[in-house]
Amino acid sequence: MKGFRFYGFVVALVVLGMIAAACGPTPPPAAPKGKLEIFSWWTAGGEAEGLNALYDVYKKKYPGVEIINATVAGGAGAQAKAVLTTRMLGGDPPDSFQVHAGHELIDTWVVAGKMEPLTSLYKSEGWDKAFPKGVLDIVSYKGDYWSVPVNIHRSNVLWFSKKVFADNKLEPPKTFDDFFKVADALKAKGIVPLVMGTKDGWEAGHVFEDALAGTLGAEAYNGLWTGKTAWTDPKVTEALNNFKKMLAYINTDHSALTWDGAGQYLIDGKGGMMIMGDWTNGWFMSKNFTGYGWAPTPGASGIFVALSDSFGLPKGAKNRDNVIAWLKVLGSKEGQDAFNPKKGSIPARIDPDKNLYNDYLKSAMADWAKDAIVPSPIHGAAASEGWATAYKDTIAVFVAKQDVAATQKALQQACVDAKVCK
């Protein structure tokens, strides 16, 4: 028996030893030069293909480097951002990660001192001339550039079913008055005038940002996010009233649907119009649906509400040299022209090869070159994440209660909480 007990003790020691070994620091990867970990939420259809096209360009140039494709599924990066936050705060940053250019990058990561500036890379690669000023403004903070934008998406697009419009002899509306006339005509025919999916909580905020831009115009809209335009302005009240009127024309099952689920109404010819970013174009293509047309959202002709996906260099990246090489590929004409036709977005650079892009993207490029460019709050360009979340929640409540005065007050309070308004 004595022997047994001693044996038990040995077992206990071994178990303890194993636990200690498992908890100990993991050794760093043997060959740091050989790897590159890219973190993104591009897992679906065209996005994943675009990302792979970028990887192909990279592998051709740097065949020795092994790319680790760290993706976390989930639209608009909702889940990915949680994982990223945990990793960044835990001191284990991915080598490079996808982030919306603008305040999402600046207020979240740059101000916290988690990123390296890329100004010298911009100079050596000539990017300060290759990107338009609107984009350079969005990625810069305190005189430095902080990330490399790989694409541009447009938020304020009104998609419509060509068949429904032709059958009812309608033209895509340019102003809010036109919009409500068209909506009334469609409603009378038993067609859902404006389709919307609000299940994920951000879609209503998306439509409202376009209503704001359409009601206030580019300059006053920009001012909302910089503190120059007050949220108490009567124009904001008007935008809320316009949006409220729009809500009277949406499908009844909107809170059960995501934006793409709502798009099914258009494909089936049961819905007339939809306001959503231009990733919708890629989604329609993936559904083999071609009977759609597009126009700027009501009141926002000549305004391009933009968002941009970008990649940066976090401090403490394990394979810094490989990341720099990755960023060079992203910013190059070759990289942007490989990625964007597949992702269904336009390049941030001003010199793309237009022949590679489909009709919608060609028209978006033309607008991009001449329109007033303003940032999107719901997609991280215009406001910090804290502010954007408060804005999103306020509009989500508005969809249910439709209380204009209370909502305007809450929007003002969100601006104060974000320390932009007083």
Add this chain to the structure above:
Amino acid sequence: MRGLTWDRVTSILLIAPSAIAILIFVYGFIGWTGWVSLARWDGMLQDLTLVGLRNYQKLFDTERFQIDLHNTVTFTLLFLASSLVIGLLLAVLLDQRIRSEGLFRSIYLFPMALSFIVTGVVWRWLLNPGSRELGSVGVNLLFDKAGLGLLKSGWYTDPSIGIKAVAIAATWQMSGYVMAMYLAGMRGIPEDLREAARVDGASELEIYRHIILPLLQPITLSAVIILGHISLKIFDLVSAMTGPGLGFCTDVPAYFMFDTTFRGNHFSQGAAIAIILLLSVAALIIPYLVYTARTEVQR
């Protein structure tokens, strides 16, 4: 004591790793969360300046949180009541020595083998309201076909139903489990008691009412504790089934916590919600632990 025998040494060594791990990873982090909830950490820059209960005060002023609390209470009451009633009913029915009892037992218990995510996705489809233009789907389609169009509703998209639709899904999943608990309890009641009652002229209904149910009380208590803490912490079901819902009609504190911490970067506010969740679960569990500790001592 009798000094250190190998037995004691080995037992201490074996238990030490998990005790230390729990001390750090459970209680340590509860303490850390409590501290963060009293601090001013709002954004990526860690700021541990204490600000007292300001985060809590602000939280209770937030409309979304008020709706969440209301939803949690509604959800918990409905989910508990319906799971207990349906579970008990199923157990009583199965207790009638029916044929192929094993088969029915498994059927009722199977939903529990699913994760809440699966349940959420399935019920999201079943309770999808559909629309006039695209036609009904799920349960509404069933009503249509059965000529019961009147019963059609917007389910979780209707703010007046909202979280109650989620409670239906949760009940579907957990009532089989309650049935299993009750059935086990009934099988533990000696047949002599029923026999004696029958001899005394009690009807079957009276037997259930005056003998079986009182003897099942400890089981009801355990079921309330188990379902109650699931219901207070519910996140996955809501996330898969409805999201926050129209005007937050299906939102719950755990979902708000995730949203505000990881999307809004309001770490202190998130920590405050976590502490409130912890306290509400503790309010349910601690009396139970005290109660069981006492009854065990009595034995």
